[in-house]
Amino acid sequence: MGDWKTVAVPVLSSDSKNIFQYTSEKKISPPNMNAQVLRLPLPSSKSMHSFFSAFCTEENIEQSISYLNRELTTLGFPSIYAESKGKELNLISIINCMNELLVLQHKNLRAQEEVEMQHLKLGSDMDHLQNCYAKLKEQLELSKREIVGLQERDRQLQSKNRNLHQLLKNEKDEVQKLQNIISSRATQYNHDMKRKEREYNKLKERLHQLVMNKKDKKIAMEVLNYVGRADGKRGAWRTDKTEARNEEQMYKVLLNDYEQRQKQLLLENAELKKVLQQMKKEIISLLPPQKQKPKERCEDGPVLSDLEEDIGEFNKENMWELSCETVREQLTNSIRKQWRMLKNHVEKLDNQVSRVHSGALNDKDVISREDHELETEKLELEIQQCKEMIKTQQQLLQQQLMSPCDDDTTLLLQDCYLLEERERLQEEWRLFQEQKKNFEKERRSFTEAAIRLGLERKAFEEDRGAWLKQQFLSMSTDYKHSENVTTPSAFIGSKYLVQIILLQYAFSSFYL
Amino acid sequence: MDFSELFKLSGLLGRFSPDGKCLASCVQYRLIIRDVNTLQILQLYTCLDQIQYIEWSSDSLFILCAMYKRGIVQVWSLEQPDWHCKIDEGSAGLVASCWSPDGRHILNTTEFHLRITVWSLCTKSVSYIKYPKACQQGIAFTKDGRYMAVAERRDCKDFVSLFVCSNWQLLRHFDTETQDLFGIEWAPNGCILAVWDTCLEYKILLYSLDGRLLSTYQAYEWSLGIKSIAWSPSSQFLAIGSYDEKIVYKEVEKSPSVETERFSFPPTRALASSVFSTQSKYDISQVPVSFQYIKPVADRANPKMGIGMLAFSPDNCFLATRNDNIPNAVWIWDIQKLKLFVVLEQLCAIQSFQWDPRQPRLAVCTGNSKVYLWSPAGCVSVQVPTEGDFQIVSLCWHPSGDSMALLSKDNFCVCYLEREEVK
Numbered sequence: 001m002g003d004w005k006t007v008a009v010p011v012l013s014s015d016s017k018n019i020f021q022y023t024s025e026k027k028i029s030p031p032n033m034n035a036q037v038l039r040l041p042l043p044s045s046k047s048m049h050s051f052f053s054a055f056c057t058e059e060n061i062e063q064s065i066s067y068l069n070r071e072l073t074t075l076g077f078p079s080i081y082a083e084s085k086g087k088e089l090n091l092i093s094i095i096n097c098m099n100e101l102l103v104l105q106h107k108n109l110r111a112q113e114e115v116e117m118q119h120l121k122l123g124s125d126m127d128h129l130q131n132c133y134a135k136l137k138e139q140l141e142l143s144k145r146e147i148v149g150l151q152e153r154d155r156q157l158q159s160k161n162r163n164l165h166q167l168l169k170n171e172k173d174e175v176q177k178l179q180n181i182i183s184s185r186a187t188q189y190n191h192d193m194k195r196k197e198r199e200y201n202k203l204k205e206r207l208h209q210l211v212m213n214k215k216d217k218k219i220a221m222e223v224l225n226y227v228g229r230a231d232g233k234r235g236a237w238r239t240d241k242t243e244a245r246n247e248e249q250m251y252k253v254l255l256n257d258y259e260q261r262q263k264q265l266l267l268e269n270a271e272l273k274k275v276l277q278q279m280k281k282e283i284i285s286l287l288p289p290q291k292q293k294p295k296e297r298c299e300d301g302p303v304l305s306d307l308e309e310d311i312g313e314f315n316k317e318n319m320w321e322l323s324c325e326t327v328r329e330q331l332t333n334s335i336r337k338q339w340r341m342l343k344n345h346v347e348k349l350d351n352q353v354s355r356v357h358s359g360a361l362n363d364k365d366v367i368s369r370e371d372h373e374l375e376t377e378k379l380e381l382e383i384q385q386c387k388e389m390i391k392t393q394q395q396l397l398q399q400q401l402m403s404p405c406d407d408d409t410t411l412l413l414q415d416c417y418l419l420e421e422r423e424r425l426q427e428e429w430r431l432f433q434e435q436k437k438n439f440e441k442e443r444r445s446f447t448e449a450a451i452r453l454g455l456e457r458k459a460f461e462e463d464r465g466a467w468l469k470q471q472f473l474s475m476s477t478d479y480k481h482s483e484n485v486t487t488p489s490a491f492i493g494s495k496y497l498v499q500i501i502l503l504q505y506a507f508s509s510f511y512l
Numbered sequence: 513m514d515f516s517e518l519f520k521l522s523g524l525l526g527r528f529s530p531d532g533k534c535l536a537s538c539v540q541y542r543l544i545i546r547d548v549n550t551l552q553i554l555q556l557y558t559c560l561d562q563i564q565y566i567e568w569s570s571d572s573l574f575i576l577c578a579m580y581k582r583g584i585v586q587v588w589s590l591e592q593p594d595w596h597c598k599i600d601e602g603s604a605g606l607v608a609s610c611w612s613p614d615g616r617h618i619l620n621t622t623e624f625h626l627r628i629t630v631w632s633l634c635t636k637s638v639s640y641i642k643y644p645k646a647c648q649q650g651i652a653f654t655k656d657g658r659y660m661a662v663a664e665r666r667d668c669k670d671f672v673s674l675f676v677c678s679n680w681q682l683l684r685h686f687d688t689e690t691q692d693l694f695g696i697e698w699a700p701n702g703c704i705l706a707v708w709d710t711c712l713e714y715k716i717l718l719y720s721l722d723g724r725l726l727s728t729y730q731a732y733e734w735s736l737g738i739k740s741i742a743w744s745p746s747s748q749f750l751a752i753g754s755y756d757e758k759i760v761y762k763e764v765e766k767s768p769s770v771e772t773e774r775f776s777f778p779p780t781r782a783l784a785s786s787v788f789s790t791q792s793k794y795d796i797s798q799v800p801v802s803f804q805y806i807k808p809v810a811d812r813a814n815p816k817m818g819i820g821m822l823a824f825s826p827d828n829c830f831l832a833t834r835n836d837n838i839p840n841a842v843w844i845w846d847i848q849k850l851k852l853f854v855v856l857e858q859l860c861a862i863q864s865f866q867w868d869p870r871q872p873r874l875a876v877c878t879g880n881s882k883v884y885l886w887s888p889a890g891c892v893s894v895q896v897p898t899e900g901d902f903q904i905v906s907l908c909w910h911p912s913g914d915s916m917a918l919l920s921k922d923n924f925c926v927c928y929l930e931r932e933e934v935k
Contacts, residue, residue: 204624222597
């Protein structure tokens with residue numbers, strides 16, 4: 001049993017090698033990229049002998065049979081021996097076991113396929129999610145960088161703003177300082193000026209004394225003869241009386257001036273009052289007569305009556321004499337009130353005018369609606385008339401058709417009518433037939449094309465599958481060396497491609 | 513427009529007499545009186561020294577000639593040519609001299625503004641006014657000649673003294689709230705005195721005839737202040753020209769916070785302007801117009817900026833101004849509408865302008881031999897027909913507005929205008 005034992009272990013490994021060899025030779029069975037799943041493919045007829053010779057040879061038939069029996073019994077199958085200790089084989093049980101094993105094998109294969117399918121799906125989902133994750137990570141990176149950039153800019157602008165504020169403050173401080181300097185200098189200069197002026201005054205005094213003391217005879221006036229005064233009067237002594245008179249004169253002058261001005265102002269006032277009165281009269285005349293509706297305008301009513309009374313009063317009395325405060329106030333107040341009334345009135349008129357304009361439009365609508373209704377009525381009438389006409393015409397036509405005229409003529413007539421139609425119909429039928437033929441042709445060509453396309457696709461996908469398998473193997477080793485940074489797109493792309501192809505294969509297998 | 517021939521002149525001393533009959537002119541130490549219409553020499557006087565200043569008395573009977581170097585004032589009579597009068601200030605010196613409104617007193621300001629001496633031609637009396645202020649416009653007479661205001665300074669404070677001109681009695685004496693008074697001017701109605709401060713302070717005070725402070729106006733602090741002022745003929749408004757190229761047009765009655773109109777000089781905009789071209793005519797140029805703007809030297813005192821000249825037209829309709837930053841242009845403002853009316857832009861800097869005393873007609877001279885006249889109807893430039901160089905630096909109107917004297921450094925000529933308006 002030695003070499004049997006030793007065979008047991010390498011059997012699996014050799015089997016596994018064989019498995020891979022077989023899978024590479026397989027063309028019909030679907031490719032399996034999942035290296036972790038060991039499969040026992042159906043052996044082909046070519047290598048059947050080699051397969052069997054590995055396990056059971058002519059020397060160890062009984063051992064192999066007993067081994068098989070043991071395996072089967074452990075698996076729950078009935079024994080293949082006819083009797084429990086005999087060496088005869090129960091063919092029926094063997095066949096049953098074989099059948100059971102085959103069924104089991106089929107089930108396992110299916111289960112395996114399903115699992116693989118799910119695995120693929122999950123793998124693709126995961127890839128997809130990984131891709132999304134990578135993209136989102138990239139976006140996040142970008143936005144983070146953007147934020148950092150914006151923050152930086154914001155910081156710069158804020159610092160610039162602070163600098164400008166600081167500059168402004170500095171300038172203001174400087175201005176304040178300069179103003180202070182100016183004022184201090186001004187006071188200093190004033191002080192110095194005063195000092196110098198005092199000194200100068202002292203000098204002047206000194207000089208004056210000297211000049212006066214000199215008693216210069218030169219300082220004199222030489223005149224041939226004195227001239228009379230301009231106004232012909234004589235000179236007068238300086239007395240208090242003259243002083244008083246001077247004062248009096250001065251005040252007289254001032255009073256004269258004030259009186260002049262007052263006269264002017266009075267005249268102006270009178271003029272303005274006249275103008276105001278006139279304005280008042282005109283305003284009243286402009287306002288509409290509101291006496292008939294005292295209730296609506298209760299505010300204005302009594303005022304108006306008051307005003308009218310006032311007017312009467314004013315007209316009665318002599319206006320020029322009344323210049324006291326109350327009268328003046330009354331006049332100005334009345335003018336103001338009237339002006340307000342006039343303004344309101346004008347505004348109302350404006351509103352009315354605008355309403356009239358919009359009202360005009362409404363009327364137009366109304367009119368148009370009415371017009372519209374009239375027109376619809378007219379149209380309805382017309383329709384009715386037309387309908388009646390049609391009816392009569394139809395009747396006439398029918399009569400004509402049904403009228404007992406010559407058979408020939410009727411037949412002819414009928415024929416005429418029918419012939420036309422028949423010809424038309426034939427024409428249409430012909431056209432229809434042609435179109436039908438065309439459609440058939442096209443459909444056939446399309447189906448042929450579809451079949452060709454399907455075949456081509458199948459072949460192409462097989463090729464692609466093989467190539468991708470290789471790619472995948474290479475890529476799977478590469479992936480562990482973390483090369484996806486350098487060629488992420490290629491990796492993703494190829495992954496996508498592989499997925500697409502696998503999906504297509506699955507679908508086509510379903511179809512086929 | 514007729515032009516007379518050129519006559520010699522010195523010191524820009526050419527004056528019409530107040531009654532409009534004579535024209536006085538000086539040549540070195542000679543005083544020549546001419547008839548206005550014929551320009552014939554009526555009188556010829558010889559003074560002791562080079563004449564620096566002449567002034568007619570208000571009744572056109574006397575004329576004074578001041579010689580500052582010698583400190584002498586000589587007075588001549590037109591009625592009596594051999595009448596003479598000489599006032600010698602001696603060692604006191606003389607810096608200014610003027611007539612009193614009655615035409616019989618002469619006010620001399622001695623050197624260093626030590627005092628003002630009032631010499632009388634009628635009596636032997638002499639009056640002194642002490643501590644006069646050394647400023648541009650220290651003495652002001654009312655239009656009717658009744659009162660005189662004198663600016664004084666004692667103990668580093670400014671005062672104003674009001675005198676009655678008839679007897680030189682002190683009427684009022686009050687102090688002003690100015691740092692350093694720069695000038696005083698009476699309103700045409702003689703009841704309000706405008707007092708304004710030095711250009712370091714923008715402040716103008718209005719005092720009544722009896723010495724009460726009526727109002728103060730201070731536009732702002734620290735910037736250079738008032739450069740020139742002008743009263744409107746109605747005494748209702750006051751135009752204040754400042755160094756910041758703005759005019760404040762203020763109504764006298766109202767308080768300062770209300771009713772002040774500011775005219776500013778937009779250097780690149782003008783409503784309508786006339787530009788003088790080489791062919792000696794005016795062109796109307798379209799807005800916007802840009803003017804030659806001079807930026808003054810920053811580190812010098814008394815910079816050439818701001819409103820240096822202000823004048824109201826006699827009918828109270830227009831105000832003519834000159835911005836020293838834009839010395840080539842005269843800005844004429846319509847006072848009734850408070851808007852810029854016209855800008856006259858010349859090729860050279862404007863030397864002086866003066867309104868016709870009777871009508872709204874402005875005569876402008878720019879230092880060349882042309883005289884420019886503007887009226888609301890239009891403007892014209894006239895070349896003075898002379899042989900040699902005649903650079904008109906100053907001009908003055910005849911009191912009737914029919915003629916004007918054009919003065920240059922060495923010569924003068926008289927220009928006669930037709931009665932109707934020049935187109």
